[in-house]
Amino acid sequence: MPTINRQVVLARRPNGYPVPGDFRLEEAPLPAVGPGQFLLENHYVSLDAGFRNWMNEGSGDEVLPAMALDAPVMGLTLGRVAESRHPDYVVGEWLMARLCWEEYSVTDGGDFISRLPEPRDCPLSYYLGVLGDTGLSAYFGLLDIGRPAPGETVLVSAAAGAVGNVAGQLAKIHGARAVGIAGSPEKCVRLVDELGFDAAVNYREEGLQGAIAAACPDGVHVYFDSVGGPLLETVVDNLAVGARIALCGAITAYNATEPLPGPSNLFQLTARQALMQGFMTHLQEHRYPEARAALTGWLQSGELKNVEYRLHGMERVGEAFCDLFAGNNFGKTVVQLRDDGE
Amino acid sequence: MPTINRQVVLARRPNGYPVPGDFRLEEAPLPAVGPGQFLLENHYVSLDAGFRNWMNEGSGDEVLPAMALDAPVMGLTLGRVAESRHPDYVVGEWLMARLCWEEYSVTDGGDFISRLPEPRDCPLSYYLGVLGDTGLSAYFGLLDIGRPAPGETVLVSAAAGAVGNVAGQLAKIHGARAVGIAGSPEKCVRLVDELGFDAAVNYREEGLQGAIAAACPDGVHVYFDSVGGPLLETVVDNLAVGARIALCGAITAYNATEPLPGPSNLFQLTARQALMQGFMTHLQEHRYPEARAALTGWLQSGELKNVEYRLHGMERVGEAFCDLFAGNNFGKTVVQLRDDGE
Numbered sequence: 087m088p089t090i091n092r093q094v095v096l097a098r099r100p101n102g103y104p105v106p107g108d109f110r111l112e113e114a115p116l117p118a119v120g121p122g123q124f125l126l127e128n129h130y131v132s133l134d135a136g137f138r139n140w141m142n143e144g145s146g147d148e149v150l151p152a153m154a155l156d157a158p159v160m161g162l163t164l165g166r167v168a169e170s171r172h173p174d175y176v177v178g179e180w181l182m183a184r185l186c187w188e189e190y191s192v193t194d195g196g197d198f199i200s201r202l203p204e205p206r207d208c209p210l211s212y213y214l215g216v217l218g219d220t221g222l223s224a225y226f227g228l229l230d231i232g233r234p235a236p237g238e239t240v241l242v243s244a245a246a247g248a249v250g251n252v253a254g255q256l257a258k259i260h261g262a263r264a265v266g267i268a269g270s271p272e273k274c275v276r277l278v279d280e281l282g283f284d285a286a287v288n289y290r291e292e293g294l295q296g297a298i299a300a301a302c303p304d305g306v307h308v309y310f311d312s313v314g315g316p317l318l319e320t321v322v323d324n325l326a327v328g329a330r331i332a333l334c335g336a337i338t339a340y341n342a343t344e345p346l347p348g349p350s351n352l353f354q355l356t357a358r359q360a361l362m363q364g365f366m367t368h369l370q371e372h373r374y375p376e377a378r379a380a381l382t383g384w385l386q387s388g389e390l391k392n393v394e395y396r397l398h399g400m401e402r403v404g405e406a407f408c409d410l411f412a413g414n415n416f417g418k419t420v421v422q423l424r425d426d427g428e
Numbered sequence: 429m430p431t432i433n434r435q436v437v438l439a440r441r442p443n444g445y446p447v448p449g450d451f452r453l454e455e456a457p458l459p460a461v462g463p464g465q466f467l468l469e470n471h472y473v474s475l476d477a478g479f480r481n482w483m484n485e486g487s488g489d490e491v492l493p494a495m496a497l498d499a500p501v502m503g504l505t506l507g508r509v510a511e512s513r514h515p516d517y518v519v520g521e522w523l524m525a526r527l528c529w530e531e532y533s534v535t536d537g538g539d540f541i542s543r544l545p546e547p548r549d550c551p552l553s554y555y556l557g558v559l560g561d562t563g564l565s566a567y568f569g570l571l572d573i574g575r576p577a578p579g580e581t582v583l584v585s586a587a588a589g590a591v592g593n594v595a596g597q598l599a600k601i602h603g604a605r606a607v608g609i610a611g612s613p614e615k616c617v618r619l620v621d622e623l624g625f626d627a628a629v630n631y632r633e634e635g636l637q638g639a640i641a642a643a644c645p646d647g648v649h650v651y652f653d654s655v656g657g658p659l660l661e662t663v664v665d666n667l668a669v670g671a672r673i674a675l676c677g678a679i680t681a682y683n684a685t686e687p688l689p690g691p692s693n694l695f696q697l698t699a700r701q702a703l704m705q706g707f708m709t710h711l712q713e714h715r716y717p718e719a720r721a722a723l724t725g726w727l728q729s730g731e732l733k734n735v736e737y738r739l740h741g742m743e744r745v746g747e748a749f750c751d752l753f754a755g756n757n758f759g760k761t762v763v764q765l766r767d768d769g770e
Contacts, residue, residue, distance in 0.1 A: 147699060148669075314694060327490075333698045347689030352656060356675045356706030357489060363705075364698030 091116040092400045093158040093188035100141055103411040109404030117192050124170035126191040132162035132214040133407045133419040136335050158186035164214050187403045207382050215418030216392045217378050223334055223367040224252035225377045228310055231332035231363045236261030238307035246273040248418035253310040254283050255390050265301045269413040295320050319349035325358045333364040393417025433458040434742045435500040435530040442483055445753045451746030459534050466512035468533040474504035474556040475749045475761040478677050500528035506556050529745045549724050557760030558734045559720050565676055565709040566594035567719045570652055573674035573705045578603030580649035588615040590760035595652040596625050597732050607643045611755040637662050661691035667700045675706040735759025
């Protein structure tokens with residue numbers, strides 16, 4: 087078994103958007119597997135904007151503790167059980183866990199998230215993306231809260247991201263119009279041409295309010311939001327009567343160096359009888375099989391496409407995380423740690 | 429028939445909270461009733477904070493137009509049909525309408541809201557309060573959006589107001605704890621002693637966040653909000669997981685002289701999987717009979733109390749409206765225009 091582990095630690099707390107210098111690659115001895123523990127050989131690290139929140143000082147909450155400085159960065163990994171002294175985990179099985187940015191993890195399974203099905207219908211990395219937390223967030227948020235009806239308009243923020251691209255595609259599958267908001271002309275073109283969005287708006291251009299109104303002439307029936315911030319206020323002014331807003335996250339808030347004011351137009355929620363609801367995907371775990379089966383069906387029929395931004399090697403995990411916020415990714419961001427296998 | 433009508437007009441647009449000088453009593457000739465019209469002899473004017481919104485320049489929206497200067501102030505009245513050249517309205521019947529602050533109204537019924545049942549189970553003014561728009565707002569907002577369960581804590585802003593006092597009493601009827609927020613120690617005492625609230629908090633005192641947390645030790649499961657503004661942010665920090673916020677209005681926003689920032693902590697809606705939803709009572713008109721029957725039943729059993737702040741005479745309507753915002757009222761504010769009858 088290996089004796090050295092390569093890990094990426096939090097070198098300092100990001101100030102606003104994270105930069106590669108906030109992270110540091112280190113080597114550490116790999117502890118032996120004790121009773122009730124097992125060794126996970128990590129093959130992929132999943133990069134998720136939500137974890138930015140817990141990099142802040144004092145950010146611990148009911149979900150996760152604040153990350154510690156100089157300790158490996160918390161994140162999702164996908165790995166294979168390589169050694170086990172735990173009765174519930176069998177050598178050779180694949181699973182996802184909320185562990186750290188490291189090549190190997192010795193764990194008692196307390197951070198276990200879910201097993202991959204056997205046999206698998208899709209490549210390994212899909213279980214971190216379209217079939218993983220991000221795809222499942224799109225599925226539950228859009229279908230449980232957004233509830234798009236045929237002919238309605240679904241607006242998606244961070245539409246080129248891991249969650250947003252799936253939310254928009256699911257809106258189309260359910261007969262709605264999908265309009266994406268993204269951060270570059272290239273991403274807007276890809277949303278329409280590759281993923282079938284009806285329109286896409288570049289939030290970095292002037293006249294965003296007018297561009298959204300033009301792309302959503304009947305108003306926004308569903309807003310799938312991972313961003314929050316000033317964009318939410320802009321969208322609230324464009325809501326249709328009876329609109330639903332699914333709050334999937336608040337990238338703006340995670341990076342804020344001081345509290346950001348919320349939308350000044352919340353009265354519009356009353357005037358338009360609109361609903362805004364937050365949700366946490368991991369609380370729907372009992373429904374993952376149902377959701378994965380549906381998503382797999384759409385992948386197999388070609389109605390749903392997997393899009394991925396993949397880097398290689400533990401030394402690039404920090405960079406990949408920063409790319410999420412710099413807008414360099416399109417689709418799900420993963421880092422592949424090993425060349426063997428898929 | 430009378431030939432002179434006494435009306436209260438909008439003398440100037442309020443700057444912030446309305447003051448009596450914003451309104452002016454006038455006399456105007458009463459027009460004859462033409463074909464397709466009828467004459468309503470108004471007995472009560474209902475004072476409702478929500479109308480403050482449409483006193484602002486450019487405030488017209490899909491619900492109502494902005495009020496015109498020097499024209500009678502829009503509001504709800506309760507009156508008796510005194511003359512009719514309209515086939516649908518019969519002399520002697522009682523109805524509510526979205527008309528103006530005036531002693532008589534000649535109308536084609538375009539502003540008709542609803543007829544009073546015949547025979548009536550309750551005094552006339554109840555149909556403007558606990559059985560009117562304000563009581564019905566409490567009913568639909570609390571039960572459709574709040575959905576309080578036994579043992580949960582329901583927090584109510586503007587709890588001494590026409591809507592809030594009913595929302596809190598309905599929470600108790602449904603087995604929840606009711607905690608009210610009001611603007612004076614006297615109101616807090618009355619909420620607990622007269623209306624059965626479990627606790628009440630004076631928002632004008634120091635340490636509001638701590639007082640709310642102390643009164644809601646398990647968190648706020650339901651927030652029934654007519655106020656918006658900074659108080660909403662304070663409450664969001666105290667939400668229980670899975671909380672529901674019913675947005676019934678935004679008194680703070682109506683009176684704002686510039687746009688107010690919204691809550692800076694909306695991310696908590698995601699972390700706590702909370703829901704925030706606005707609603708408009710008048711869109712539930714098809715359910716008014718069901719709602720009034722339920723409310724009447726609780727009035728008759730004594731579980732629900734009607735509380736009213738009543739002034740007398742058209743010359744006091746402007747004052748009564750201002751009293752809503754100055755916090756001089758407890759319960760539903762009405763002005764009785766005639767001494768005959770109830």
